Amino acid sequence: MSDTPLDISIRHSLSTAQGVISMEVALAVKPGEILALTGPSGAGKTTLLRIVAGLIQPQSGLVRYGSEVWTDTTGQVLRAPQRRPVGFVFQDYALFPHLTVRQNLAFALDRGQDEGIVDELLRAVELTELAGQKPAQLSGGQQQRVALARALVRKPQVLLLDEPMAALDRSMRYRMQDLLLDLHWQYRFMMILVTHDLAEIFRLADRVARLEDGRIAQVGSPGEIYTHNQDLSEEPLLYGEVLSVEVADDQLVVLALIQQQVRRLRLPQALAPQLTPGRSFLLRYSLETPMIELID
Amino acid sequence: MDPEPLWLTLRLATLTTLILFVIALPMAYWLAYSRFKGRSVVEAIIGMPLVLPPSVLGFYLLLAFSPSRAFGQWLESTLGLRLVFSFPGLVVASIIYSLPFMIYPLQAGLQSLPASLREASYTLGKSAWTTFFKVLLPNSKSAILTALVLTFAHTVGEFGVVLMIGGNIPGVTKVASVAIYNEVEALNYDAANQYALVLFVVTFLILSIIYTINNRLLRVRHPA
Numbered sequence: 410m411s412d413t414p415l416d417i418s419i420r421h422s423l424s425t426a427q428g429v430i431s432m433e434v435a436l437a438v439k440p441g442e443i444l445a446l447t448g449p450s451g452a453g454k455t456t457l458l459r460i461v462a463g464l465i466q467p468q469s470g471l472v473r474y475g476s477e478v479w480t481d482t483t484g485q486v487l488r489a490p491q492r493r494p495v496g497f498v499f500q501d502y503a504l505f506p507h508l509t510v511r512q513n514l515a516f517a518l519d520r521g522q523d524e525g526i527v528d529e530l531l532r533a534v535e536l537t538e539l540a541g542q543k544p545a546q547l548s549g550g551q552q553q554r555v556a557l558a559r560a561l562v563r564k565p566q567v568l569l570l571d572e573p574m575a576a577l578d579r580s581m582r583y584r585m586q587d588l589l590l591d592l593h594w595q596y597r598f599m600m601i602l603v604t605h606d607l608a609e610i611f612r613l614a615d616r617v618a619r620l621e622d623g624r625i626a627q628v629g630s631p632g633e634i635y636t637h638n639q640d641l642s643e644e645p646l647l648y649g650e651v652l653s654v655e656v657a658d659d660q661l662v663v664l665a666l667i668q669q670q671v672r673r674l675r676l677p678q679a680l681a682p683q684l685t686p687g688r689s690f691l692l693r694y695s696l697e698t699p700m701i702e703l704i705d
Numbered sequence: 706m707d708p709e710p711l712w713l714t715l716r717l718a719t720l721t722t723l724i725l726f727v728i729a730l731p732m733a734y735w736l737a738y739s740r741f742k743g744r745s746v747v748e749a750i751i752g753m754p755l756v757l758p759p760s761v762l763g764f765y766l767l768l769a770f771s772p773s774r775a776f777g778q779w780l781e782s783t784l785g786l787r788l789v790f791s792f793p794g795l796v797v798a799s800i801i802y803s804l805p806f807m808i809y810p811l812q813a814g815l816q817s818l819p820a821s822l823r824e825a826s827y828t829l830g831k832s833a834w835t836t837f838f839k840v841l842l843p844n845s846k847s848a849i850l851t852a853l854v855l856t857f858a859h860t861v862g863e864f865g866v867v868l869m870i871g872g873n874i875p876g877v878t879k880v881a882s883v884a885i886y887n888e889v890e891a892l893n894y895d896a897a898n899q900y901a902l903v904l905f906v907v908t909f910l911i912l913s914i915i916y917t918i919n920n921r922l923l924r925v926r927h928p929a
Contacts, residue, residue, distance in 0.1 A: 464828070491830045491832065492830075497824070499821040503825035505840055505844070517829040563829065
Protein backbone atom coordinates (compact mmCIF):
# COMPACT_ATOMS: atom_id res chain seq x y z
CA MET A 410 0.00 0.00 0.00
CA SER A 411 1.16 3.46 -0.78
CA ASP A 412 2.02 5.29 2.44
CA THR A 413 1.85 8.77 0.99
CA PRO A 414 -0.63 11.32 2.33
CA LEU A 415 -2.25 14.03 0.24
CA ASP A 416 -2.34 17.56 1.63
CA ILE A 417 -4.67 20.11 0.16
CA SER A 418 -4.80 23.72 1.27
CA ILE A 419 -6.33 26.04 -1.28
CA ARG A 420 -8.36 29.19 -1.85
CA HIS A 421 -10.37 29.63 -4.97
CA SER A 422 -13.30 31.73 -6.01
CA LEU A 423 -16.15 29.78 -7.44
CA SER A 424 -19.05 31.05 -9.50
CA THR A 425 -22.23 29.19 -8.64
CA ALA A 426 -25.93 29.68 -9.27
CA GLN A 427 -26.04 31.63 -5.99
CA GLY A 428 -23.24 33.97 -7.08
CA VAL A 429 -19.53 33.94 -6.46
CA ILE A 430 -18.41 32.16 -3.30
CA SER A 431 -14.89 31.94 -2.03
CA MET A 432 -13.65 28.45 -1.49
CA GLU A 433 -11.24 27.83 1.33
CA VAL A 434 -10.36 24.21 1.93
CA ALA A 435 -7.67 22.58 4.03
CA LEU A 436 -7.81 18.83 4.01
CA ALA A 437 -5.35 16.02 4.65
CA VAL A 438 -6.17 12.67 3.08
CA LYS A 439 -4.52 9.68 4.68
CA PRO A 440 -2.61 7.02 2.74
CA GLY A 441 -4.93 4.45 1.22
CA GLU A 442 -7.95 6.19 2.62
CA ILE A 443 -11.40 6.32 1.02
CA LEU A 444 -12.71 9.84 1.56
CA ALA A 445 -16.22 10.86 0.60
CA LEU A 446 -16.88 14.48 -0.32
CA THR A 447 -20.44 15.49 0.21
CA GLY A 448 -22.56 18.60 0.55
CA PRO A 449 -25.09 20.62 -1.43
CA SER A 450 -24.47 21.26 -5.10
CA GLY A 451 -22.38 24.34 -5.77
CA ALA A 452 -20.37 23.76 -2.59
CA GLY A 453 -17.17 23.13 -4.52
CA LYS A 454 -16.86 19.33 -4.44
CA THR A 455 -16.16 18.82 -8.14
CA THR A 456 -13.89 21.88 -8.20
CA LEU A 457 -11.83 20.36 -5.39
CA LEU A 458 -11.41 17.11 -7.35
CA ARG A 459 -10.39 19.05 -10.43
CA ILE A 460 -7.82 21.02 -8.46
CA VAL A 461 -6.31 17.78 -7.17
CA ALA A 462 -6.21 16.40 -10.73
CA GLY A 463 -4.55 19.57 -12.01
CA LEU A 464 -7.41 20.44 -14.35
CA ILE A 465 -7.91 23.75 -12.54
CA GLN A 466 -5.35 25.96 -10.94
CA PRO A 467 -6.56 27.34 -7.60
CA GLN A 468 -6.18 31.06 -7.08
CA SER A 469 -3.79 30.34 -4.27
CA GLY A 470 -2.64 27.40 -2.25
CA LEU A 471 -0.85 24.12 -2.20
CA VAL A 472 -1.51 20.52 -3.20
CA ARG A 473 1.16 18.15 -2.05
CA TYR A 474 1.37 14.38 -2.38
CA GLY A 475 3.96 13.24 0.15
CA SER A 476 7.07 15.19 -0.78
CA GLU A 477 5.89 15.85 -4.34
CA VAL A 478 4.47 19.32 -4.82
CA TRP A 479 1.67 19.16 -7.41
CA THR A 480 0.37 22.68 -7.11
CA ASP A 481 2.01 25.59 -5.37
CA THR A 482 0.86 29.04 -6.36
CA THR A 483 3.59 30.81 -4.42
CA GLY A 484 6.33 28.84 -6.17
CA GLN A 485 4.47 28.92 -9.51
CA VAL A 486 4.28 25.12 -9.58
CA LEU A 487 1.47 23.58 -11.56
CA ARG A 488 2.24 20.02 -12.44
CA ALA A 489 0.24 19.09 -15.54
CA PRO A 490 -2.58 16.56 -15.07
CA GLN A 491 -0.63 14.21 -17.36
CA ARG A 492 2.18 14.06 -14.83
CA ARG A 493 0.11 13.37 -11.72
CA PRO A 494 -0.44 9.74 -10.68
CA VAL A 495 -4.16 10.40 -10.62
CA GLY A 496 -7.12 8.55 -12.11
CA PHE A 497 -10.32 10.49 -12.73
CA VAL A 498 -13.77 9.00 -13.24
CA PHE A 499 -15.96 11.76 -14.67
CA GLN A 500 -19.62 12.13 -13.88
CA ASP A 501 -20.50 11.73 -17.56
CA TYR A 502 -17.87 8.94 -17.84
CA ALA A 503 -16.15 10.78 -20.75
CA LEU A 504 -15.65 7.58 -22.74
CA PHE A 505 -14.23 8.14 -26.20
CA PRO A 506 -17.19 7.40 -28.50
CA HIS A 507 -15.06 6.45 -31.52
CA LEU A 508 -13.10 3.76 -29.69
CA THR A 509 -14.17 0.31 -28.54
CA VAL A 510 -14.12 -0.65 -24.88
CA ARG A 511 -10.70 -2.27 -25.26
CA GLN A 512 -9.34 0.69 -27.24
CA ASN A 513 -10.63 3.08 -24.58
CA LEU A 514 -8.54 1.22 -22.01
CA ALA A 515 -5.54 0.78 -24.32
CA PHE A 516 -5.58 4.52 -25.06
CA ALA A 517 -4.56 5.12 -21.46
CA LEU A 518 -1.44 2.91 -21.64
CA ASP A 519 1.79 4.75 -21.07
CA ARG A 520 4.49 4.28 -23.67
CA GLY A 521 6.15 0.93 -23.09
CA GLN A 522 3.63 -0.12 -20.46
CA ASP A 523 2.72 -3.81 -20.38
CA GLU A 524 -0.57 -4.29 -22.23
CA GLY A 525 -1.52 -7.13 -19.90
CA ILE A 526 -3.14 -4.63 -17.55
CA VAL A 527 -5.89 -4.00 -20.12
CA ASP A 528 -7.06 -7.61 -20.05
CA GLU A 529 -6.58 -7.80 -16.30
CA LEU A 530 -8.85 -4.80 -15.76
CA LEU A 531 -11.39 -5.95 -18.35
CA ARG A 532 -11.68 -9.17 -16.37
CA ALA A 533 -11.87 -7.31 -13.07
CA VAL A 534 -14.86 -5.26 -14.21
CA GLU A 535 -16.36 -8.21 -16.10
CA LEU A 536 -16.28 -6.60 -19.51
CA THR A 537 -14.09 -9.03 -21.45
CA GLU A 538 -17.08 -10.12 -23.52
CA LEU A 539 -17.95 -6.54 -24.47
CA ALA A 540 -14.39 -5.46 -25.27
CA GLY A 541 -15.18 -4.99 -28.95
CA GLN A 542 -18.27 -2.81 -28.45
CA LYS A 543 -18.43 0.96 -28.76
CA PRO A 544 -19.56 2.91 -25.64
CA ALA A 545 -22.89 3.92 -27.24
CA GLN A 546 -23.87 0.24 -27.34
CA LEU A 547 -23.40 -0.24 -23.59
CA SER A 548 -25.76 0.32 -20.67
CA GLY A 549 -25.06 3.02 -18.09
CA GLY A 550 -23.61 0.56 -15.62
CA GLN A 551 -21.35 -0.98 -18.24
CA GLN A 552 -20.12 2.45 -19.34
CA GLN A 553 -19.42 3.27 -15.73
CA ARG A 554 -17.28 0.14 -15.40
CA VAL A 555 -15.35 1.03 -18.56
CA ALA A 556 -14.66 4.50 -17.16
CA LEU A 557 -13.48 3.01 -13.89
CA ALA A 558 -11.24 0.43 -15.57
CA ARG A 559 -9.79 3.04 -17.92
CA ALA A 560 -8.94 5.31 -14.99
CA LEU A 561 -6.99 2.44 -13.41
CA VAL A 562 -4.85 1.49 -16.45
CA ARG A 563 -1.98 3.75 -15.44
CA LYS A 564 -2.13 2.37 -11.89
CA PRO A 565 -2.90 5.73 -10.28
CA GLN A 566 -2.06 6.32 -6.65
CA VAL A 567 -5.04 8.61 -6.20
CA LEU A 568 -8.41 7.78 -7.72
CA LEU A 569 -10.90 10.62 -8.01
CA LEU A 570 -14.55 9.85 -8.68
CA ASP A 571 -17.16 12.50 -9.41
CA GLU A 572 -20.58 11.12 -8.49
CA PRO A 573 -19.76 7.93 -10.32
CA MET A 574 -22.96 6.11 -9.46
CA ALA A 575 -25.49 8.90 -9.63
CA ALA A 576 -26.99 7.56 -12.84
CA LEU A 577 -27.20 3.92 -11.76
CA ASP A 578 -30.12 2.10 -10.21
CA ARG A 579 -29.91 0.83 -6.66
CA SER A 580 -28.87 -2.76 -7.31
CA MET A 581 -26.30 -1.70 -9.88
CA ARG A 582 -24.88 0.77 -7.36
CA TYR A 583 -24.49 -2.00 -4.86
CA ARG A 584 -22.51 -4.12 -7.31
CA MET A 585 -20.36 -1.14 -8.30
CA GLN A 586 -19.60 -0.43 -4.65
CA ASP A 587 -18.47 -4.03 -4.19
CA LEU A 588 -16.32 -3.75 -7.27
CA LEU A 589 -14.75 -0.49 -6.04
CA LEU A 590 -13.95 -2.06 -2.69
CA ASP A 591 -12.40 -5.06 -4.42
CA LEU A 592 -10.28 -2.88 -6.69
CA HIS A 593 -9.31 -0.65 -3.81
CA TRP A 594 -8.20 -3.66 -1.82
CA GLN A 595 -6.28 -5.05 -4.80
CA TYR A 596 -4.56 -1.89 -6.07
CA ARG A 597 -4.43 0.08 -2.81
CA PHE A 598 -4.98 3.56 -4.20
CA MET A 599 -6.21 6.53 -2.23
CA MET A 600 -9.76 7.34 -3.21
CA ILE A 601 -11.72 10.57 -3.06
CA LEU A 602 -15.29 10.34 -4.22
CA VAL A 603 -18.00 12.92 -4.53
CA THR A 604 -21.33 11.44 -3.54
CA HIS A 605 -24.73 12.32 -2.13
CA ASP A 606 -25.72 8.76 -1.45
CA LEU A 607 -25.67 7.93 2.24
CA ALA A 608 -25.68 4.20 1.70
CA GLU A 609 -22.64 4.64 -0.51
CA ILE A 610 -20.87 6.74 2.10
CA PHE A 611 -21.50 4.20 4.84
CA ARG A 612 -20.40 1.27 2.69
CA LEU A 613 -17.29 2.81 1.17
CA ALA A 614 -15.91 5.74 3.05
CA ASP A 615 -13.44 5.73 5.92
CA ARG A 616 -14.14 9.41 6.41
CA VAL A 617 -16.58 12.00 5.12
CA ALA A 618 -15.84 15.65 4.47
CA ARG A 619 -18.93 17.81 4.22
CA LEU A 620 -18.49 20.91 2.11
CA GLU A 621 -20.76 23.90 2.49
CA ASP A 622 -20.33 27.15 0.58
CA GLY A 623 -16.75 26.34 -0.27
CA ARG A 624 -15.70 25.43 3.25
CA ILE A 625 -15.39 22.17 5.07
CA ALA A 626 -18.26 22.12 7.51
CA GLN A 627 -17.48 18.73 9.04
CA VAL A 628 -14.95 15.93 8.71
CA GLY A 629 -15.15 12.59 10.39
CA SER A 630 -16.21 9.00 10.11
CA PRO A 631 -19.67 8.49 8.60
CA GLY A 632 -20.97 7.49 12.02
CA GLU A 633 -19.65 10.67 13.62
CA ILE A 634 -21.01 12.93 10.91
CA TYR A 635 -24.47 11.50 10.62
CA THR A 636 -25.26 10.68 14.22
CA HIS A 637 -25.39 14.03 15.92
CA ASN A 638 -26.33 12.74 19.32
CA GLN A 639 -23.44 10.62 20.49
CA ASP A 640 -25.41 9.26 23.48
CA LEU A 641 -27.75 7.42 21.20
CA SER A 642 -25.10 6.13 18.89
CA GLU A 643 -25.39 2.61 20.13
CA GLU A 644 -29.02 2.35 19.20
CA PRO A 645 -29.84 0.79 15.87
CA LEU A 646 -29.74 3.28 13.08
CA LEU A 647 -31.42 2.84 9.74
CA TYR A 648 -31.13 4.85 6.58
CA GLY A 649 -34.33 5.55 4.69
CA GLU A 650 -35.92 7.54 1.93
CA VAL A 651 -39.43 9.01 2.04
CA LEU A 652 -41.72 7.64 -0.67
CA SER A 653 -45.06 9.17 0.30
CA VAL A 654 -46.69 10.98 3.19
CA GLU A 655 -50.32 10.93 4.34
CA VAL A 656 -52.15 12.23 7.38
CA ALA A 657 -54.33 9.84 9.36
CA ASP A 658 -55.66 10.22 12.94
CA ASP A 659 -53.49 13.30 13.61
CA GLN A 660 -50.44 11.36 12.67
CA LEU A 661 -48.23 11.23 9.64
CA VAL A 662 -48.23 7.91 7.87
CA VAL A 663 -45.01 7.77 5.96
CA LEU A 664 -44.13 5.14 3.44
CA ALA A 665 -40.36 4.89 3.29
CA LEU A 666 -37.74 2.75 1.69
CA ILE A 667 -35.64 1.29 4.47
CA GLN A 668 -33.07 -1.38 3.80
CA GLN A 669 -34.47 -2.13 0.36
CA GLN A 670 -37.97 -2.62 1.74
CA VAL A 671 -41.02 -0.40 1.85
CA ARG A 672 -42.03 0.30 5.48
CA ARG A 673 -44.83 2.26 7.08
CA LEU A 674 -43.90 4.70 9.84
CA ARG A 675 -46.28 6.60 12.11
CA LEU A 676 -44.78 9.92 13.11
CA PRO A 677 -45.82 13.18 14.82
CA GLN A 678 -47.60 15.55 12.50
CA ALA A 679 -45.14 18.33 13.38
CA LEU A 680 -42.65 16.73 11.03
CA ALA A 681 -44.89 17.21 8.02
CA PRO A 682 -43.09 20.24 6.48
CA GLN A 683 -39.75 18.41 6.37
CA LEU A 684 -40.89 14.97 5.40
CA THR A 685 -41.45 15.30 1.70
CA PRO A 686 -41.06 12.48 -0.81
CA GLY A 687 -37.44 12.03 -1.83
CA ARG A 688 -35.99 13.22 1.50
CA SER A 689 -33.44 11.01 3.19
CA PHE A 690 -33.40 10.38 6.91
CA LEU A 691 -31.85 8.29 9.61
CA LEU A 692 -34.24 6.37 11.78
CA ARG A 693 -33.45 5.53 15.37
CA TYR A 694 -35.37 2.88 17.17
CA SER A 695 -36.04 3.57 20.79
CA LEU A 696 -38.64 2.02 23.02
CA GLU A 697 -40.92 5.04 23.33
CA THR A 698 -40.98 6.69 19.91
CA PRO A 699 -39.07 6.33 16.72
CA MET A 700 -36.78 9.28 16.15
CA ILE A 701 -36.18 10.75 12.77
CA GLU A 702 -33.16 12.73 11.78
CA LEU A 703 -33.37 14.44 8.43
CA ILE A 704 -30.48 14.59 6.05
CA ASP A 705 -30.27 16.98 3.16
CA MET B 706 -17.72 24.79 -74.39
CA ASP B 707 -14.10 25.29 -73.39
CA PRO B 708 -13.49 22.99 -70.36
CA GLU B 709 -10.49 25.06 -69.22
CA PRO B 710 -12.46 27.40 -66.83
CA LEU B 711 -14.15 24.40 -65.15
CA TRP B 712 -10.82 22.70 -64.71
CA LEU B 713 -9.36 25.89 -63.27
CA THR B 714 -12.27 26.22 -60.83
CA LEU B 715 -11.73 22.64 -59.69
CA ARG B 716 -8.01 23.21 -59.15
CA LEU B 717 -8.60 26.47 -57.31
CA ALA B 718 -11.29 25.03 -55.04
CA THR B 719 -9.29 21.88 -54.23
CA LEU B 720 -6.09 23.74 -53.49
CA THR B 721 -7.85 26.41 -51.43
CA THR B 722 -9.70 23.78 -49.39
CA LEU B 723 -6.57 21.74 -48.64
CA ILE B 724 -4.39 24.69 -47.68
CA LEU B 725 -7.16 26.29 -45.67
CA PHE B 726 -7.80 23.05 -43.75
CA VAL B 727 -4.19 22.98 -42.57
CA ILE B 728 -4.26 26.68 -41.63
CA ALA B 729 -7.68 26.54 -40.01
CA LEU B 730 -7.13 23.54 -37.70
CA PRO B 731 -4.82 25.29 -35.23
CA MET B 732 -6.85 28.51 -35.47
CA ALA B 733 -10.12 26.70 -34.76
CA TYR B 734 -8.50 24.90 -31.83
CA TRP B 735 -7.27 28.19 -30.43
CA LEU B 736 -10.61 29.92 -30.91
CA ALA B 737 -12.48 26.99 -29.37
CA TYR B 738 -10.45 26.78 -26.16
CA SER B 739 -8.54 30.02 -25.66
CA ARG B 740 -9.66 32.41 -22.93
CA PHE B 741 -7.68 35.24 -24.50
CA LYS B 742 -9.53 38.54 -24.09
CA GLY B 743 -8.97 39.77 -27.63
CA ARG B 744 -10.61 36.64 -29.01
CA SER B 745 -13.77 38.41 -30.15
CA VAL B 746 -11.72 40.84 -32.23
CA VAL B 747 -9.96 37.95 -33.95
CA GLU B 748 -13.31 36.24 -34.54
CA ALA B 749 -14.71 39.45 -36.03
CA ILE B 750 -11.77 39.78 -38.41
CA ILE B 751 -12.13 36.17 -39.56
CA GLY B 752 -15.86 36.69 -40.07
CA MET B 753 -15.48 39.83 -42.20
CA PRO B 754 -15.69 38.01 -45.57
CA LEU B 755 -19.15 36.77 -44.54
CA VAL B 756 -20.62 40.28 -44.58
CA LEU B 757 -18.27 42.32 -46.73
CA PRO B 758 -19.14 42.66 -50.44
CA PRO B 759 -16.62 40.46 -52.28
CA SER B 760 -15.68 43.38 -54.46
CA VAL B 761 -14.56 45.36 -51.39
CA LEU B 762 -12.32 42.53 -50.26
CA GLY B 763 -11.05 42.06 -53.83
CA PHE B 764 -10.36 45.75 -54.16
CA TYR B 765 -8.22 45.92 -51.02
CA LEU B 766 -6.38 42.74 -51.92
CA LEU B 767 -5.74 44.21 -55.36
CA LEU B 768 -4.25 47.30 -53.76
CA ALA B 769 -2.19 45.28 -51.31
CA PHE B 770 -0.81 42.88 -53.91
CA SER B 771 -0.17 45.54 -56.53
CA PRO B 772 3.54 45.65 -57.53
CA SER B 773 3.42 49.43 -57.35
CA ARG B 774 2.80 49.28 -53.59
CA ALA B 775 5.11 48.36 -50.74
CA PHE B 776 3.71 44.92 -49.90
CA GLY B 777 3.36 43.87 -53.53
CA GLN B 778 6.87 45.11 -54.23
CA TRP B 779 8.25 43.19 -51.29
CA LEU B 780 6.45 40.01 -52.43
CA GLU B 781 7.92 40.33 -55.88
CA SER B 782 11.47 41.27 -54.92
CA THR B 783 11.95 38.78 -52.02
CA LEU B 784 9.66 35.88 -52.93
CA GLY B 785 9.43 36.45 -56.67
CA LEU B 786 5.67 36.24 -56.28
CA ARG B 787 3.21 38.34 -58.21
CA LEU B 788 -0.28 37.94 -56.79
CA VAL B 789 -2.28 40.20 -59.08
CA PHE B 790 -3.71 38.61 -62.21
CA SER B 791 -2.10 35.25 -61.39
CA PHE B 792 -3.29 31.85 -60.19
CA PRO B 793 -1.32 31.98 -56.89
CA GLY B 794 -3.01 35.33 -56.26
CA LEU B 795 -6.41 33.68 -56.73
CA VAL B 796 -5.47 30.97 -54.24
CA VAL B 797 -4.36 33.51 -51.62
CA ALA B 798 -7.49 35.62 -52.12
CA SER B 799 -9.73 32.53 -51.93
CA ILE B 800 -8.08 31.44 -48.71
CA ILE B 801 -8.82 34.79 -47.10
CA TYR B 802 -12.30 34.92 -48.58
CA SER B 803 -13.29 31.42 -47.46
CA LEU B 804 -11.58 31.52 -44.06
CA PRO B 805 -14.80 31.73 -41.97
CA PHE B 806 -16.39 28.87 -43.91
CA MET B 807 -13.57 26.58 -42.81
CA ILE B 808 -12.94 27.91 -39.31
CA TYR B 809 -16.47 28.34 -37.95
CA PRO B 810 -17.70 24.76 -38.48
CA LEU B 811 -14.44 23.38 -37.07
CA GLN B 812 -14.59 25.68 -34.07
CA ALA B 813 -18.26 24.89 -33.44
CA GLY B 814 -17.54 21.16 -33.78
CA LEU B 815 -14.75 21.30 -31.21
CA GLN B 816 -16.82 23.42 -28.83
CA SER B 817 -19.73 21.00 -29.01
CA LEU B 818 -17.58 18.16 -27.64
CA PRO B 819 -17.90 17.72 -23.87
CA ALA B 820 -14.93 19.25 -22.05
CA SER B 821 -14.59 16.01 -20.13
CA LEU B 822 -13.32 14.20 -23.27
CA ARG B 823 -10.30 16.48 -23.38
CA GLU B 824 -9.83 16.37 -19.63
CA ALA B 825 -10.13 12.59 -19.55
CA SER B 826 -7.39 12.33 -22.15
CA TYR B 827 -5.16 14.65 -20.10
CA THR B 828 -5.69 12.67 -16.91
CA LEU B 829 -4.82 9.54 -18.90
CA GLY B 830 -1.41 11.07 -19.54
CA LYS B 831 -1.93 12.24 -23.10
CA SER B 832 -0.55 15.54 -24.42
CA ALA B 833 -2.67 18.28 -25.96
CA TRP B 834 -1.31 17.22 -29.37
CA THR B 835 -2.26 13.56 -28.98
CA THR B 836 -5.60 14.58 -27.52
CA PHE B 837 -6.33 16.78 -30.51
CA PHE B 838 -5.49 14.20 -33.16
CA LYS B 839 -6.65 11.02 -31.42
CA VAL B 840 -9.67 12.21 -29.46
CA LEU B 841 -11.01 15.56 -30.62
CA LEU B 842 -10.63 15.28 -34.41
CA PRO B 843 -11.99 11.72 -34.73
CA ASN B 844 -15.09 12.88 -32.87
CA SER B 845 -15.52 15.93 -35.09
CA LYS B 846 -15.85 14.07 -38.41
CA SER B 847 -19.15 15.68 -39.20
CA ALA B 848 -17.82 19.19 -38.53
CA ILE B 849 -14.71 18.51 -40.62
CA LEU B 850 -16.82 17.30 -43.52
CA THR B 851 -19.08 20.35 -43.31
CA ALA B 852 -16.09 22.70 -43.20
CA LEU B 853 -14.41 21.07 -46.20
CA VAL B 854 -17.55 21.09 -48.29
CA LEU B 855 -18.62 24.64 -47.44
CA THR B 856 -15.15 25.92 -48.26
CA PHE B 857 -15.01 24.01 -51.53
CA ALA B 858 -18.47 25.11 -52.59
CA HIS B 859 -17.88 28.70 -51.54
CA THR B 860 -14.66 28.84 -53.57
CA VAL B 861 -16.42 27.37 -56.60
CA GLY B 862 -19.00 30.11 -56.31
CA GLU B 863 -16.53 32.98 -55.94
CA PHE B 864 -16.95 35.78 -58.44
CA GLY B 865 -16.31 39.31 -57.21
CA VAL B 866 -12.99 38.65 -55.49
CA VAL B 867 -11.72 36.54 -58.36
CA LEU B 868 -12.64 39.12 -60.96
CA MET B 869 -11.01 41.93 -58.98
CA ILE B 870 -7.73 40.24 -58.22
CA GLY B 871 -7.45 37.80 -61.11
CA GLY B 872 -9.19 39.47 -63.99
CA ASN B 873 -10.07 37.28 -66.89
CA ILE B 874 -6.98 35.61 -68.29
CA PRO B 875 -7.84 32.31 -70.05
CA GLY B 876 -6.12 29.32 -68.46
CA VAL B 877 -4.72 31.44 -65.61
CA THR B 878 -7.52 33.24 -63.79
CA LYS B 879 -10.63 32.72 -65.90
CA VAL B 880 -12.61 30.39 -63.64
CA ALA B 881 -16.07 29.02 -64.43
CA SER B 882 -18.03 31.77 -62.66
CA VAL B 883 -16.14 34.44 -64.61
CA ALA B 884 -16.57 32.48 -67.84
CA ILE B 885 -20.36 32.46 -67.32
CA TYR B 886 -20.32 36.23 -66.92
CA ASN B 887 -18.22 36.61 -70.11
CA GLU B 888 -20.50 34.44 -72.18
CA VAL B 889 -23.58 36.31 -70.99
CA GLU B 890 -21.94 39.63 -71.81
CA ALA B 891 -21.22 38.31 -75.31
CA LEU B 892 -24.83 37.08 -75.48
CA ASN B 893 -23.69 33.43 -75.82
CA TYR B 894 -26.48 32.13 -73.60
CA ASP B 895 -25.96 28.51 -74.67
CA ALA B 896 -22.32 28.47 -73.56
CA ALA B 897 -23.23 30.29 -70.33
CA ASN B 898 -25.93 27.74 -69.69
CA GLN B 899 -23.51 24.84 -70.14
CA TYR B 900 -21.07 26.22 -67.56
CA ALA B 901 -23.90 27.09 -65.21
CA LEU B 902 -25.50 23.67 -65.50
CA VAL B 903 -22.23 21.87 -64.76
CA LEU B 904 -21.68 23.99 -61.63
CA PHE B 905 -25.29 23.48 -60.58
CA VAL B 906 -25.21 19.69 -60.95
CA VAL B 907 -21.76 19.23 -59.41
CA THR B 908 -22.61 21.39 -56.41
CA PHE B 909 -25.90 19.59 -55.89
CA LEU B 910 -24.22 16.19 -56.06
CA ILE B 911 -21.52 17.17 -53.59
CA LEU B 912 -24.02 18.50 -51.08
CA SER B 913 -26.24 15.41 -51.41
CA ILE B 914 -23.32 13.10 -50.77
CA ILE B 915 -22.23 15.15 -47.78
CA TYR B 916 -25.64 15.21 -46.16
CA THR B 917 -25.99 11.46 -46.66
CA ILE B 918 -22.64 10.83 -45.00
CA ASN B 919 -23.33 13.30 -42.21
CA ASN B 920 -26.67 11.72 -41.39
CA ARG B 921 -25.01 8.35 -41.23
CA LEU B 922 -22.31 9.68 -38.90
CA LEU B 923 -24.93 11.17 -36.61
CA ARG B 924 -26.83 7.90 -36.53
CA VAL B 925 -23.71 6.01 -35.44
CA ARG B 926 -23.16 8.39 -32.57
CA HIS B 927 -26.79 8.57 -31.47
CA PRO B 928 -28.39 5.24 -32.32
CA ALA B 929 -32.17 5.41 -32.19
